[in-house]
Amino acid sequence: MGDHHHGPAKGLKRWIFATNHKDIGTMYLWFSFAMFILGGSFAMIIRAELFQPGMQLIRPEFFNQMTTMHGLIMVFGAIMPSFVGLANWMIPMMIGAPDMALPRMNNWSFWILPPAFLLLASTLFMEGGGPAFGWTFYAPLSTTYAPPSVTFFIFGVHILGLSSIMGSINIVATVWNLRAPGMTWMKMPLFVWTWFITAYLLIAVMPVLAGLVTMMLMDIHFGTSFFSAAGGGDPVLFQHIFWFFGHPEVYIIILPAFGVVSQIIPTFARKPLFGYDSMVYATASIAFLSFIVWAHHMYTVGMPVSGELFFMYATMLIAVPTGVKVFNWISTMWRGSMTFETPMLFSIGFVVLFTIGGFTGLMLSIAPSDFQYHDSYFVVAHFHYVMVAGAVFSMTAAVYYWLPKWCGRMYNETMGKTHFWISFVGFNLAFFPQHFVGLAGMPRRIPDYALQFTDFNMMSSVGAFIYGGSQILFLYNVIATIVAGQPISDEKVWEGAEGLEWTVPTPAPFHTFAVPPQVK
Amino acid sequence: MSTQDSTGHEEYYVPESSGMAISATIGLVLSIFGAANVLNDMTFGEPGAETNSWTIFIVGLFWFAATLFVWFRTTIRENRAGMNSAQLKKSYVLGMFWFIFSEVMFFFCFFGALFYVRVLVGPWLAGEGEGGTMNYLLWEGFDYSWPMMQTPQEAVGGAGAQLIANNGDFVSPHTSMAFGEVEHWWHWLPMWNTLLLLSSSVTVHIAHLGLLANNRSKFNIWLGISVLLALGFLYLQYMEYHEAYVLYGLTLDSGIYGSTFFMLTGFHGFHVAMGMTMLLIQWLRSIRGGHFTADDHFGFEASSWYWHFVDVVWVMLFLLVYIL
Numbered sequence: 001m002g003d004h005h006h007g008p009a010k011g012l013k014r015w016i017f018a019t020n021h022k023d024i025g026t027m028y029l030w031f032s033f034a035m036f037i038l039g040g041s042f043a044m045i046i047r048a049e050l051f052q053p054g055m056q057l058i059r060p061e062f063f064n065q066m067t068t069m070h071g072l073i074m075v076f077g078a079i080m081p082s083f084v085g086l087a088n089w090m091i092p093m094m095i096g097a098p099d100m101a102l103p104r105m106n107n108w109s110f111w112i113l114p115p116a117f118l119l120l121a122s123t124l125f126m127e128g129g130g131p132a133f134g135w136t137f138y139a140p141l142s143t144t145y146a147p148p149s150v151t152f153f154i155f156g157v158h159i160l161g162l163s164s165i166m167g168s169i170n171i172v173a174t175v176w177n178l179r180a181p182g183m184t185w186m187k188m189p190l191f192v193w194t195w196f197i198t199a200y201l202l203i204a205v206m207p208v209l210a211g212l213v214t215m216m217l218m219d220i221h222f223g224t225s226f227f228s229a230a231g232g233g234d235p236v237l238f239q240h241i242f243w244f245f246g247h248p249e250v251y252i253i254i255l256p257a258f259g260v261v262s263q264i265i266p267t268f269a270r271k272p273l274f275g276y277d278s279m280v281y282a283t284a285s286i287a288f289l290s291f292i293v294w295a296h297h298m299y300t301v302g303m304p305v306s307g308e309l310f311f312m313y314a315t316m317l318i319a320v321p322t323g324v325k326v327f328n329w330i331s332t333m334w335r336g337s338m339t340f341e342t343p344m345l346f347s348i349g350f351v352v353l354f355t356i357g358g359f360t361g362l363m364l365s366i367a368p369s370d371f372q373y374h375d376s377y378f379v380v381a382h383f384h385y386v387m388v389a390g391a392v393f394s395m396t397a398a399v400y401y402w403l404p405k406w407c408g409r410m411y412n413e414t415m416g417k418t419h420f421w422i423s424f425v426g427f428n429l430a431f432f433p434q435h436f437v438g439l440a441g442m443p444r445r446i447p448d449y450a451l452q453f454t455d456f457n458m459m460s461s462v463g464a465f466i467y468g469g470s471q472i473l474f475l476y477n478v479i480a481t482i483v484a485g486q487p488i489s490d491e492k493v494w495e496g497a498e499g500l501e502w503t504v505p506t507p508a509p510f511h512t513f514a515v516p517p518q519v520k
Numbered sequence: 521m522s523t524q525d526s527t528g529h530e531e532y533y534v535p536e537s538s539g540m541a542i543s544a545t546i547g548l549v550l551s552i553f554g555a556a557n558v559l560n561d562m563t564f565g566e567p568g569a570e571t572n573s574w575t576i577f578i579v580g581l582f583w584f585a586a587t588l589f590v591w592f593r594t595t596i597r598e599n600r601a602g603m604n605s606a607q608l609k610k611s612y613v614l615g616m617f618w619f620i621f622s623e624v625m626f627f628f629c630f631f632g633a634l635f636y637v638r639v640l641v642g643p644w645l646a647g648e649g650e651g652g653t654m655n656y657l658l659w660e661g662f663d664y665s666w667p668m669m670q671t672p673q674e675a676v677g678g679a680g681a682q683l684i685a686n687n688g689d690f691v692s693p694h695t696s697m698a699f700g701e702v703e704h705w706w707h708w709l710p711m712w713n714t715l716l717l718l719s720s721s722v723t724v725h726i727a728h729l730g731l732l733a734n735n736r737s738k739f740n741i742w743l744g745i746s747v748l749l750a751l752g753f754l755y756l757q758y759m760e761y762h763e764a765y766v767l768y769g770l771t772l773d774s775g776i777y778g779s780t781f782f783m784l785t786g787f788h789g790f791h792v793a794m795g796m797t798m799l800l801i802q803w804l805r806s807i808r809g810g811h812f813t814a815d816d817h818f819g820f821e822a823s824s825w826y827w828h829f830v831d832v833v834w835v836m837l838f839l840l841v842y843i844l
Contacts, residue, residue, distance in 0.1 A: 009537055211630055229641075237637065
């Protein structure tokens, strides 16, 4: 079997022909960071325009393209692939598997992503401009009134869906089939559990998204009337199908983040995770509930009252398992021997800020009050608290936490902590005021606003620039670590860490667990 | 290579780095880029303008198909060379199973749309229930029935219809695909298609039994029959579409009835064609290469699962699109 214990190929071939889960994970992570920078620069343009009332820098059409592309790229290009990259790196190492179950398909799942985003980003330079209908691309804005580039957007989404479905099938097969002897279901690390459940969400809803954009394609090019009442269809049908995908999608984004935080907090509290079983059941409950709450995104669309009530109560129910999780994280920290390294800071930041985002979500779930909040900056503030302070903070924590394991070098702790505090302050400065302007009536997705919103918007823009700038520090720290960080060789990088990934050498060799370990 | 190491654990086969994925990517992206351009030429382009869109699309498609051919061939050869451990085979089983589940969800999307349109939107447009105000504001005179033989646009007619945002003229059919006259029941193609597809599922199963009993000729004959039945289904579906367009005036432009009808039956037909290709390849593998043994035939089994899935979708279609 010696021929399989080869090292990586040389040069570009190593990456293009990769079948190794670590190499593919690395490519996902770098790709998602590149997308994070691209989507982030769109956000900077948005905030620069909104720094003052009136039109200063860009035209309203371009502003709409920026909000649309910012959302699409951050959701599909930055956050989702970053967690897939993490799954690729960590799941085999956490369950004692030699690789992902289907390595060649794994390579394909990654390599169709860059061209898909090239297709998507190139629409900005096409005649009629890029998609300008918001990341939720409601019909008829995205059908009857869409620019011709919408066709490229549609096919781009098809490719992304294909990538996600293949990636999730791979994760499901890996977790089902490649666990080391003794790694029973209820011994799996929580990150593996959350990804396992997320993979099912993806397999269930990405095909629905594919069906939806296919209906758009038919409406645009072949004269069908799915989203046109003139032919007996309904634009609201679009919203129902979109959110049937879209609501599980937000859990697809946040569940792996829950998993990351559930790995990190026990390490730095030096205590086992409190309520492991309840964490697993809570994750599964959230996943189930995510399928029956979609219409809480559409309270104002004119649904029957019975529908409003059903979706309102079902949505509130999600607060229960989510509350269980927050309670468990806090209980894990309770009386622990805590230290506050960068991953822990980002994790605690996650718990605090995600909880704020969860509470505003609860406010939004109340149908009668949502009529006031709907499509206002309050919604923008809410979902940035869960997307940025939730998903992105936990992803950042994950990078700091596992980077030493990946490359065998320690990052600069002072710079890491500085990154956290600048991020934390910048983020809150950017998004907390948006609650206020939203409640006061400032609508989202608008390039200009009434004068009374000026102060809060200026604060918001300054905060966004600070948060955006702090990512350069992050990039610098990561590169400096990889190139010239302090070499370390302890298998356990963090003294409180538990799990199989900490039993392999540091840096993690190209192949790990060619022979499965015995888990007791 | 399912070898055992000193501790008695089976080693998992991790393939060497491979160029197939990047080649598949190039094919896929070329064909999709070409397809998008073909559609945009058609809808937004200048009529008669010379473009390369079709060429790009077709080159991409062939590239993609060739790569998939090589990819599957490699996988088959690896298995026949004994490189796949029992564990890896289980990974393929899991992969196929959850792939079919994703296909189920794809059809669920269109069935869901059909349900929503038929049960909720139609009555609302006709003035019933809590969404009924739409009727007197926009679609006065529209009466709902399914199959929808008059679109709201036609009910309002003329200038009124032009005020309302829509993406075209929706001309309803004069005959629907529902069951016609009892005395001409044998003219009703969906019934024959149901018979064909249901029996093909049975013949695939008989072929499987033949394989399990090491009866090669039984396997070959019944699998061959299944492929022929699939071909018959596709031919009848072609006839049906021809009838719809030429005789019934039922097209993609016929409002939501035509939209849902062609979307559901069209995607199903496409899946039948895929499934038929899969069965055909398994048949050729058996005839030409003598592939498959009683205990190692996942290529065939995966195709047969897919075939049964296509069959179940048809039963749903037959009930919800043609009968109810």
